Amino acid sequence: xxxxxxxxxxxxFSAELRKGRLAYAECNTCSQKYLPPRAICAICGSTSxxxxxxxxxxxxxxxxxxxxxxxxxxxxxxxxxxxxxxxxKGLKFMARLRENNGKACKVGDRxxxxxxxxxxxxxxxxx
Amino acid sequence: MVLLxxxxxxxxxxxxxxxxxxGQTKFGVHKGQALSELAAEASxxxxxxxxxxxxxxxxxxxxxxxGSLSGQLSPAASILDAIGLVGxxxxxxxxxxATGSAAIYAAYSHISSGLADTAIVIGAEIMTQVGTxxxxxxxxxxxxxxxxxxxxxxxxxxxxxMASAHMKEFGTTEEDLALVSCKNHRNALKNEDAQFHKTVxxxxxxxxxxxxxxxxxxxxxxxxDGAAAVIxxxxxxxxxxxxxxxxxxxxxxxxxxxxxxxxxHLSSIPSIRLAAMRAxxxxxxxxxxxxxxEVHDCFTIAxxxxxxxxxxxxxxxxxxxxxxxxxxxxxxxxxNASGGLKAKGHPLGATGVGMVVELTRQLRSEVEKSRQIxxxxxxxxxxxxxxxxxxxxxxxxx
Ligand SMILES: [Zn+2]
Numbered sequence: 001x002x003x004x005x006x007x008x009x010x011x012x013f014s015a016e017l018r019k020g021r022l023a024y025a026e027c028n029t030c031s032q033k034y035l036p037p038r039a040i041c042a043i044c045g046s047t048s049x050x051x052x053x054x055x056x057x058x059x060x061x062x063x064x065x066x067x068x069x070x071x072x073x074x075x076x077x078x079x080x081x082x083x084x085x086x087x088x089k090g091l092k093f094m095a096r097l098r099e100n101n102g103k104a105c106k107v108g109d110r111x112x113x114x115x116x117x118x119x120x121x122x123x124x125x126x127x
Numbered sequence: 128m129v130l131l132x133x134x135x136x137x138x139x140x141x142x143x144x145x146x147x148x149x150g151q152t153k154f155g156v157h158k159g160q161a162l163s164e165l166a167a168e169a170s171x172x173x174x175x176x177x178x179x180x181x182x183x184x185x186x187x188x189x190x191x192x193x194g195s196l197s198g199q200l201s202p203a204a205s206i207l208d209a210i211g212l213v214g215x216x217x218x219x220x221x222x223x224x225a226t227g228s229a230a231i232y233a234a235y236s237h238i239s240s241g242l243a244d245t246a247i248v249i250g251a252e253i254m255t256q257v258g259t260x261x262x263x264x265x266x267x268x269x270x271x272x273x274x275x276x277x278x279x280x281x282x283x284x285x286x287x288x289m290a291s292a293h294m295k296e297f298g299t300t301e302e303d304l305a306l307v308s309c310k311n312h313r314n315a316l317k318n319e320d321a322q323f324h325k326t327v328x329x330x331x332x333x334x335x336x337x338x339x340x341x342x343x344x345x346x347x348x349x350x351x352d353g354a355a356a357v358i359x360x361x362x363x364x365x366x367x368x369x370x371x372x373x374x375x376x377x378x379x380x381x382x383x384x385x386x387x388x389x390x391x392h393l394s395s396i397p398s399i400r401l402a403a404m405r406a407x408x409x410x411x412x413x414x415x416x417x418x419x420x421e422v423h424d425c426f427t428i429a430x431x432x433x434x435x436x437x438x439x440x441x442x443x444x445x446x447x448x449x450x451x452x453x454x455x456x457x458x459x460x461x462x463n464a465s466g467g468l469k470a471k472g473h474p475l476g477a478t479g480v481g482m483v484v485e486l487t488r489q490l491r492s493e494v495e496k497s498r499q500i501x502x503x504x505x506x507x508x509x510x511x512x513x514x515x516x517x518x519x520x521x522x523x524x525x
Contacts, residue, residue, distance in 0.1 A: 010273075034389070036274060042384055062295075063393045065287035065339045067279055071264035074279035082280055084288055084388045094288075094388040096278055107295040120277050 009037045012051050017118040022057055024091055025049040035091040057113040059087035061124075064097065064107050085111050085124055097124040141241040145365035145372035146523065147358050148177020149484040154353035154472030155322040156255045162197040162354075163209035166251040169354035169477075170210045173247065177358040177368050184358075185243035187217040190230030190250035192475035195265045197253035206249060216243075223269050223512030224425060226250065227355070227479025228519035232378055234359050244364040250480030251354035262350050269513060271385050283347055285387055285514050286426035287339035292393035293428060294341065297443035301341050305332035306449050307427035308345050308469055314456060315466025317498040322351055322472030346427040351472035355480035357487070373487045376505070376522040379406030387514050394443075396429075398518035399436035399509060406520040412505065414438035417460060417522075419489060419500040420507040421482040424467040433509055434462070437520070456498055464489065464498045479519065482508040486523045 009025065013036050016023035025037030029046035035054065040047050063084040070078050083097040093113065099105055105126040114125050150172025152165050166189075174181070187207060194200035203219040220229035227250035234246035254262055267281045275285075293299045308327055315321035327345055335344040365372040381401035387393065407413050414437055422437070424430035431445035439460050440448040448454060454462035465471045465485045468478060486506040488494045500506075505524040511517060 036386075063288035063292040065284050065291060065342075066337070067281055067284045067339055068336070069259065069263055069281065069283065069338050070279055071267040071276075071281060072260040073264060075260055077279065080279055082278055082284060082288070084292075084393060090391070092388040092390075092393075094275065094278065094280070094386075107291050119273070 009039045013037050014118045016051070016053065017115055017122065020115050022054045022113060022115065023051050024054050025051055033089055033091055035093055054087055054089075054091060056088055058110055059085040061097070061105065061107050061109050061111050062086045062092065083111065083124055085113065095122055095124045097126065099126050140239045142239060142361040142363065144235050144238045144375040145360055145362060146375065146483060146487045147360045147365050147368045147372055148173045148179060149357050149487045150176055151320060151355035151477070151481055151484045152353050153320045154351045154474055154477070154481070157253070157352040160253070160352065162191065162199050162202055162251055162253050163205040165253070165352065165354040166206040166249050166356070167209040169251070169356040170247060170249050173356035173358050179245060179358050179368060181211065183245045183364070184212060184215060184247050186234060186237045186246035187212055187215050188230045188234040188246055188248045189217065189219040190226040190248065190476040190480060191219060192221060192223055192226040192252060193265055196257060196262060198256070202251075206251070210249070212247070222517035224423070224473070224475050225479055225510045225512035225517040225519055226476040227481065228510040228521070229479070229517065230476070231357070231479060231483060231521070232380055232519065235375055235378055238359055238361050245358065245360045247356060247358050248480055249354065249356045250477040252474035252476040253352045254350040254474060255352050259350065274386055281339065283339040283342050283426065286428055287342045288387065289393050289432070289514065290341050290426070290428035293432065296392070296394045297446070299431065299446045301333060302329055303431065303446035303449065304341065304346055304427040305329045307424060307430045308332045310449070310455060311424060311463050311467040311469040314464050314498055315470030317495050318466050318471060319495065321466040321470055322349060323466070323470045342426055342428070348425045348468040348473040351474040353472055353474035353477045353481070355477045355484050357480055357483050371491065371525070373490045374524050376412065376524050377406040377409035378519060378521040379403060379409065381405065381518045383516055383518070385516055394432070396432050396436055396511065396515035396518070398515045399433060399511060399520065402518040402520040403437050403509070406522050410522045412522060416505055417507045418503045418505050419461040419464060420509065421465060421467070421485055422462055422509040423511045424463060424469050425473060427469065430462065430467065437507070437509060456500065461500055464494075464500060479508070479510040482510055483521075483523065490523060490525050
């Protein structure tokens, strides 16, 4: 049994990203899955997790918007798209979405998580 | 997500708790005013309404969501000074947009447990003095810094994500969302304290600038300044102030995980349902017993989801309830007769307290005649912080 502190969890997640892998945590007690990983289970309180790789990084867009009134520090980028995508096992992730050649995609379409490096260099790519 | 403790025990109630006085400022733009000045105006109005002795107040509960917006960090001390209650135990609560309800919960806990006999709750916020872009940033900083804010998400953006999911899942339309705005603006026309007094049509909403599609400017509550105050008292003490107290029948509080993306359905806000379940359990009442409600329509989609989580409509049927007119004044369950956050205004810390001001005035038949709920005996207030990370559902009755 390995005890993860919150910081260890983030480090493990980032280390996996640097290797081009998307990690999630699975509770060793109740099997609840967390993306991003967390250090304590919200269902059963367990601190024992397995860190696993989510191999298929293509999922379905379940929510999508564009931000036209951004926070001050993002004002130069106004109009960026943010989506939540659902992968297998019901795991979801929120990220910026790049639409192909400005062709708008919609909720229900597929998107793939592209890992450039560690956070914030990950984004969703439509199609 | 399954929950650790679906039902919490109600508080160990030593005394029932009553609302004996309420007051608020107009919500809107209060140029050049300090937070403590608005807070004092609402407080004096509530103290006069209760005819309470200054020396009776044993606890001051302050609700201010953001120090950054007003430039007054740790605001409780300056408010205490402005209302002349120096020396009295005082604390500030914070739960984002549910800050006002958190402050009420603190005072309610003090009185129901016997720690104090009489308490004043003051909710206040200044939001219009830093400009829209900075205000949007300060608010967005309330989302998770690592996983959400870093993407450039905003609150309109968060609720737009939820709206897009609700539309896909249940066929809710942009017209449905617009109808929430039209209804609440119509109600605010009759509310003197409301920020906006203008008629808004479906076409107006659909034609307003996109903020975060599918949400447009007229789907969003405004930036507002304002303050609201209520005086709570133990049953014994309340009888010395008034023959017609309004009773706090229950306060159901709940929370949820921090990340929106972890939610099983992005079209739902489970913490509202959980808080409602707790409030109904504590009071022995159900959603059918409510004569009217004030709900947290920070964005139009939030009101539709609130109908569903509170049990006024089945999941996915919120828009139908609205289209059928059930939530209009005169309908089966009037919602936001005050104009709601959308049109009455949404000064974060004042919002939850303002809901209790509205409920109390409705239950005492003291609001403008054109928006008075006939024979109102029991009302519900639903207030949430962030996208439901903090939830309060409370029930008040004559
Ligand atoms: Zn577990």
